[in-house]
Amino acid sequence: MVFVLFGLSIIVFYLTRGLLPPNTALAPYITPRMDDAAKLSLAKGLGVATSACQSFEDFSMGKSYCITPLWNQYLSWLLTVLSGNWGYTLLPGISGSQTTWDVFAGRFPFTAELAIAASILTIAIGIPLGIISATHNNKLPDHLSRIVSLGGYSIPQFWFAVMLQLIFVIYVNVNGQGLLPANGALATSCAICIPNPGTISTFTGLPVIDSLLSGNISYFWDSLIALILPSLTLAITSIGALTRIVRSSMMEVLRQDYILLARSKGIKERVVIYRHALRNAILPAITVSGLIIAFLLGGAVIIEIIFSWPGVGQASLSAAYVLDINFLELYVLVTALIIVVANLVVDIIYAKIDPRIRY
Amino acid sequence: MNQAQSSRFQEARYAFYLFRRNPVVLAGAIISMAALILSILSPYIVNPSLWRITDLTKRLCWNNHMINWGIRNVFDCGGSTYILGTDSYGRDLLKMIIIAIPLDMQISLEVVFSAVLIGVVFGSVAAYAGGIIDEFVLRITDIFLAVPGILLAIVMMVILGRTIPILTFAVLVTWWPTYVRLMRSQVLSEKEKPYVESLKAIGAGRFRILFRHIIPNSIYPIIVQATLDIGSVILTVSALTFIGLTPSPLLPELGTLASSGAQYVFTAPWLTIFPGLAILIISLGFNLLGDGIRDVFDPRLRR
Numbered sequence: 077m078v079f080v081l082f083g084l085s086i087i088v089f090y091l092t093r094g095l096l097p098p099n100t101a102l103a104p105y106i107t108p109r110m111d112d113a114a115k116l117s118l119a120k121g122l123g124v125a126t127s128a129c130q131s132f133e134d135f136s137m138g139k140s141y142c143i144t145p146l147w148n149q150y151l152s153w154l155l156t157v158l159s160g161n162w163g164y165t166l167l168p169g170i171s172g173s174q175t176t177w178d179v180f181a182g183r184f185p186f187t188a189e190l191a192i193a194a195s196i197l198t199i200a201i202g203i204p205l206g207i208i209s210a211t212h213n214n215k216l217p218d219h220l221s222r223i224v225s226l227g228g229y230s231i232p233q234f235w236f237a238v239m240l241q242l243i244f245v246i247y248v249n250v251n252g253q254g255l256l257p258a259n260g261a262l263a264t265s266c267a268i269c270i271p272n273p274g275t276i277s278t279f280t281g282l283p284v285i286d287s288l289l290s291g292n293i294s295y296f297w298d299s300l301i302a303l304i305l306p307s308l309t310l311a312i313t314s315i316g317a318l319t320r321i322v323r324s325s326m327m328e329v330l331r332q333d334y335i336l337l338a339r340s341k342g343i344k345e346r347v348v349i350y351r352h353a354l355r356n357a358i359l360p361a362i363t364v365s366g367l368i369i370a371f372l373l374g375g376a377v378i379i380e381i382i383f384s385w386p387g388v389g390q391a392s393l394s395a396a397y398v399l400d401i402n403f404l405e406l407y408v409l410v411t412a413l414i415i416v417v418a419n420l421v422v423d424i425i426y427a428k429i430d431p432r433i434r435y
Numbered sequence: 436m437n438q439a440q441s442s443r444f445q446e447a448r449y450a451f452y453l454f455r456r457n458p459v460v461l462a463g464a465i466i467s468m469a470a471l472i473l474s475i476l477s478p479y480i481v482n483p484s485l486w487r488i489t490d491l492t493k494r495l496c497w498n499n500h501m502i503n504w505g506i507r508n509v510f511d512c513g514g515s516t517y518i519l520g521t522d523s524y525g526r527d528l529l530k531m532i533i534i535a536i537p538l539d540m541q542i543s544l545e546v547v548f549s550a551v552l553i554g555v556v557f558g559s560v561a562a563y564a565g566g567i568i569d570e571f572v573l574r575i576t577d578i579f580l581a582v583p584g585i586l587l588a589i590v591m592m593v594i595l596g597r598t599i600p601i602l603t604f605a606v607l608v609t610w611w612p613t614y615v616r617l618m619r620s621q622v623l624s625e626k627e628k629p630y631v632e633s634l635k636a637i638g639a640g641r642f643r644i645l646f647r648h649i650i651p652n653s654i655y656p657i658i659v660q661a662t663l664d665i666g667s668v669i670l671t672v673s674a675l676t677f678i679g680l681t682p683s684p685l686l687p688e689l690g691t692l693a694s695s696g697a698q699y700v701f702t703a704p705w706l707t708i709f710p711g712l713a714i715l716i717i718s719l720g721f722n723l724l725g726d727g728i729r730d731v732f733d734p735r736l737r738r
Contacts, residue, residue, distance in 0.1 A: 083578035088590065095594050222459070226726065230719035232670050234677045234690075235711030238697055242704055377585045378674050392586055393678060396593040404590055412581040 077416050084412050085405060089150050092401035098124055098143055099136050101153075104163025104176060104402045123152025157402065166400035167391055176402045180388060184410070185281030186261055187380065187387030191372045192282075193307035198314045198368060203361065205315070206322025210330060210357075211349060221319055228316030237309040237382040244305065256305055259384035262295075263302040270294040306383040310376060314368045321364050326357040359430055366415075366422035373411050453731045460731065463723025467665075470717045474537035481530045486687040490525035495703045497521075504704060520705045523695055524685060528705065532713050535687040539717070542599065543668040546607045547661050554614020555650060555657065561615070562622035563645050572619070576612035584609030585674070592680045599682060606671055610664070617660060621653035655732055662725035666718030673714050689714050 093101055101124045102115060110118065112132035119125035125135045129142040144152075162176040170179065209221035245254035250267035257263035261283060264271055273295040276287045284303070287295035329335065330353055338348045377389035384390070388407055395403040454460055477483070496512035497504065497520040512521070519528040561572035588605035595601045625631070626649055634644050673690025675681075681691045689710045696706020 079574055080577050080581045083574070084582055087578065087582075087587075091590055091594055226719060226722050227715075230666055230670075230715055230722045232673055232677075232690075232693075232711055232714045232718070234674050235693060235707065235714065238693075238700055238707050239711070242700055242707075246701055373583055377583070377589070378678060381678050393589060396589045399593075404586070408582060408586060411583050411586070415581045 077420070080416055081409060081412055084408055085154070086150065088401075088405050088408050089153065090146070092399070092404065093149060093153075094146050096399065096401075097136070098138055100399050100401060101149070103166055104400065107164075108172070122156060124149055157405070162402045162406060165403065166398045167394050167403070168398060171398075176400070176406060179391065180403065180406050180410070182281070183386060183388045183391055186283075186385060187373070187376055187389055189261075189282045189284060189303070190306055190310060190376055190379070190385060190387060191369070193303050194310035194314070194372050195365075195369065197307055197311040198318055198372075199365075201311070202315045202318030203322050203358070206319045206361075207326055207349065207354065207357075209319065209323040210326035213327065218323075221323070225316040225319035225323075228312045228314075229320075230316075231312060233309055233313060234378055234382055236312055237305070237379060240305045240309060241382075257302055258305075259382075261299060261302050261386050263298045266301070269298055269301060273298045306379050306385055309383075310372055310379045314371055317371075318361060318364065318368065322357065322361050325360045326353060329353045329357040332356075355429070359426065362422055362426055362429070366419040369415065369418045373414060450731050454727065457727060457730070459723055460727025463720050463725075463727055466716060466720025467662075467724045470536065470540060470720060473533070474540040477533050477537045481533045483534055485530055486526060486534055486685060488526070489685070493521050493525035494523050495521065495699060495706075496525075497703070497705060502705075519709045520703070522692065522706055523699060523703075528692070528709055531687045531692055532689070532710060535689045535692060535710070536713065536717070538599075538687065539669050539672060539689050539714075542603050542606070542672050543665050545603050546610055546668045546672075547664050549607050550611040550614050550664070551657060551661050553611040554616075554618045555654070558615040558618025559622045559645060559650055559653075562619040563626060563641075563649070569619075572615060576615050579609060579612045580616075582609065584671070588671075588675055589678075589680060592675070597680055597682050602672060602675065602680070606668060606675070610668065614657065614660070617656055618653065621656060622649055625649050625653045659725050659729045659732075662721055662728060666721035666725075669714055669718055 098119070101122065102119055105118055105122065106115060116125060116129065116132040116135060119132075119135055120127060120129065123144060125142055126144050129135055135142045160177070162180075164172050165174050165176045165179045166172075167179060205221045205224060209218045209225075212218050241258045244256040245258045245266075248255045253265070253267045255267050257266040257269060262273070263269040264273065273287075274292055276283070276290040276292050276295050279286050279289050283299040284296060287293075287299060330349075335348060335353055338352050339345070343352075376385075376387060377392060379385065380387045380390035381393060388410075392404060392407045394400075395407070454464075493512050496510060496517060498511040498516055499518055499520065517527050517529070519532070522528050522531060557572055561569045584606075587609055588602075591605040591608070592601055595605075622645075631644060631649065634648060639648075669689070673688070673693070676686075676688050676690030677694040677697070679694065681688060681694070684691065684695050692710040693707050693714075696703065696710070700707050
């Protein structure tokens with residue numbers, strides 16, 4: 077687990093530091109009024125420049141006697157960021173005014189909210205669809221769910237997003253206003269939105285939960301509406317994946333002898349399916365849900381850009397353009413940490429549900 | 436013809452029969468074949484350098500009266516009918532899509548073939564050798580499986596440059612671990628089978644056993660996965676180019692075409708709809724085909 081995080085940070089570090097001029101390493105830590113001498117001592121302090129380095133000019137030109145080996149740079153970078161010093165953000169518009177950590181922490185709840193909403197949609201639609209598909213094998217519901225799952229699997233998410241915007245903002249409109257909002261995390265201008273929802277206080281950072289905690293129902297409504305299109309777009313692919321997995325494992329389980337036995341004992345079909353079959357059929361789906369979380373977090377980048385969602389995914393594209401390497405590292409590491417922890421949790425749940433597995 | 440061969444032949448004939456009988460699979464096969472043939476024939480249908488010619492007097496035109504968009508600002512620029520309208524550079528959208536399909540197919544096939552190759556070699560060697568080699572390969576795939584693929588690709592393209600080879604490489608970097616894992620698990624179960632034992636007993640070499648016997652016997656799931664992934668790679672590539680990681684906004688690539696149209700989506704929706712539809716159809720075709728191959732060749736799922 078730790079190995080994965082280290083490996084990832086090395087890869088991203090190599091990509092950003094190893095292939096770019098040494099100046100980029102300093103950018104998050106430079107303040108506007110620094111002169112060259114100050115910058116040089118900063119570079120030495122960050123472990124990028126060697127102590128033998130004489131002038132900042134030599135350093136920025138990348139003279140070899142001035143630059144410490146990449147491995148040492150990595151170690152001193154690790155020490156710097158592990159002590160909590162992620163430097164200032166380079167994101168356009170707020171460059172230098174906030175720390176990278178604050179920007180990340182402020183944006184992350186939005187991404188989390190989107191991913192959680194998409195996971196709920198995935199499970200709420202994917203699992204029932206898979207069950208129906210397996211129990212009505214080769215009948216109309218099976219074909220329909222097959223179309224939904226394969227379609228979801230094949231549809232370009234970005235295109236689906238734009239199509240939803242087109243439909244719900246232009247074609248389906250009430251009194252000249254689109255039914256649903258086209259973008260943003262708080263919908264204030266659409267047909268069913270509430271124009272002035274007021275403000276809320278921050279508890280968790282997730283607008284949907286915070287608004288409930290502050291008792292502001294109109295804010296809750298507006299942020300819930302804003303979630304609909306992005307979370308549906310984000311979920312569409314994983315719904316397809318989950319449906320397929322539940323269907324195939326359900327079909328395999330339904331063919332087992334113990335199902336035949338249960339049926340021959342005269343147990344109701346509903347009980348056979350939900351009590352006897354589903355418990356076994358759901359196991360592969362749980363394994364995949366770990367992968368789905370990874371997929372949702374990764375996919376969030378594109379969706380956030382299209383829906384102008386103020387999360388970390390949207391910022392990561394800008395961060396890549398301005399070479400804000402600390403933001404990118406933070407994003408990759410936090411995402412990877414979540415994925416690794418999710419896989420661990422999946423293993424634990426797996427062992428809980430299936431008593432045959434005991435490690 | 437000895438008995439083993441004849442039974443294998445019968446098996447293949449039966450599989451082919453199932454294949455033909457299933458309309459969904461047949462549709463998938465037809466669509467993916469059509470995409471491949473179109474990619475090959477594309478340069479003969481449309482002049483491949485046509486995308487460089489822009490004509491701003493003919494931008495955002497729609498003179499196909501079969502579809503009425505119900506939007507104002509749609510204007511007819513006369514001349515020959517543009518079935519799918521013109522794009523924001525005044526080029527015929529249909530021709531641009533025909534030029535774009537081979538490029539997307541090429542990237543996708545390159546990524547999938549390389550990933551399969553890497554997966555088969557590293558996965559089978561890791562599983563067969565076991566021990567420290569296996570552990571090492573597994574840990575490396577762990578790292579790459581934990582990274583959000585899109586982000587790594589974005590970082591690579593921004594730093595290394597926005598070109599097609601780097602785009603291909605960036606997608607490949609996040610794609611190969613799945614195949615290593617898949618191949619490894621296949622070989623792990625395959626190498627415990629009795630026939631491997633008997634091959635060892637008659638003195639077959641390690642490499643002969645691995646490459647002549649185990650790999651051919653465990654390749655089916657890889658083929659299915661590869662077929663499914665041809666579509667998925669196109670989706671990823673076009674998503675990357677859609678958010679602006681493209682060599683040139685003029686480039687006829689399905690994601691780029693959709694992206695340059697997305698800013699006009701409320702005045703000229705066809706610019707986004709049709710390139711996206713092309714991606715959807717191609718990807719759906721390969722997914723149907725892959726799904727069908729799995730159903731046909733996996734006896735447990737036969738209906």
